[in-house]
Amino acid sequence: MSRADGTPVRALVVDDEPTLAELLSTALRFEGWQVEHALTGHAAIRAATTLDPDVIILDVMLPDLSGIEVLRRVRATHPDVPVLFLTAKDAVEDRIAGLTAGGDDYVTKPFSLEEVVARLRALLRRAGAVSSRDEATLVVGDLVMDEDSHEVSRGGEDIHLTATEFELLRYFMRNPRRVLSKAQILDRVWQYDFGGQANIVELYVSYLRRKIDKGREPMLHTVRGVGYVLKPAT
Known part of the structure; x- marks a missing residue:
C-alpha cells in the first residue's frame, strides 16, 4: 500500500x-x-x-x-x-x-x-490517502492471496485458512525464498502472546502444509537448524 x-x-x-x-x-x-x-x-x-x-x-x-x-x-x-x-x-x-x-x-x-x-x-x-492502483494481492508461484478479502488459492483451488494460518502464510508470502527463523515468526505473527514457545510455530507450519502442499509439489520447506522458507514449486 x-x-x-x-x-x-x-x-x-x-x-x-x-x-x-x-x-x-x-x-x-x-x-x-x-x-x-x-x-x-x-x-x-x-x-x-x-x-x-x-x-x-x-x-x-x-x-x-x-x-x-x-x-x-x-x-x-x-x-x-x-x-x-x-x-x-x-x-x-x-x-x-x-x-x-x-x-x-x-x-x-x-x-x-x-x-x-x-x-x-x-x-x-x-x-482517499492511498493509490487506487494499490493491489492487495500476493503471488508466489501458483499460490495467490488477496489480503483484503482474505481469500487464498493454489492452482485456482480455494484454500480455507484460520485467521492465524492466514497471517502466518502472509508473512511467508511477503518474504518468498527467504529463510525465516522461529523467533522471527513468533515476533511477527504472535507478538508477545506466546513468550518464546517455538513449538506453536511448528504446529501452525504443519497446519499450513496440510492445506497448501497436500497432494501438490511442496512450497513450504524446513531448513534444519534455521527455520522455514516458502518458494515456488519446481
Whole structure:
C-alpha cells in the first residue's frame, strides 16, 4: 500500500510503552510504510508537524496529555488525518470519548497486529490517502492471496485458512525464498502472546502444509537448524 503519489504511507505511532510502540512501528515498516513513534503527547504533536502523517495510532492514556487532547491539537493543523485510538480492554468510556472527540476507530489492548493493520488500511482507503492502483494481492508461484478479502488459492483451488494460518502464510508470502527463523515468526505473527514457545510455530507450519502442499509439489520447506522458507514449486 502506498500513497497516491507512489511514496510510502506515513504513520505516527503514539504509545508510552516503548516495547509496544516499537512492536507497532516494526509491523508497519514491514508493510513498507514510513513510521515514527512518540512516547508522550507533546512529542506526538511535534512529530505530527514534522512527519505530516497519513494516519495516526494514538493511545488514549499518555503520561502528559491525554490522547483526546493530542487529537484536538493535531486536528487543528491536520483536520483530515485518520486516527485509530488504542484503549484499555474495559475502558468503554475511553472509546466513547475518543470517537466523540473525532477519532475514526479504536482497538482495545491486547490486540493483534493483523487487526491493527487491517483497520489502518481501511481508514486510509476511506480517507482517499492511498493509490487506487494499490493491489492487495500476493503471488508466489501458483499460490495467490488477496489480503483484503482474505481469500487464498493454489492452482485456482480455494484454500480455507484460520485467521492465524492466514497471517502466518502472509508473512511467508511477503518474504518468498527467504529463510525465516522461529523467533522471527513468533515476533511477527504472535507478538508477545506466546513468550518464546517455538513449538506453536511448528504446529501452525504443519497446519499450513496440510492445506497448501497436500497432494501438490511442496512450497513450504524446513531448513534444519534455521527455520522455514516458502518458494515456488519446481
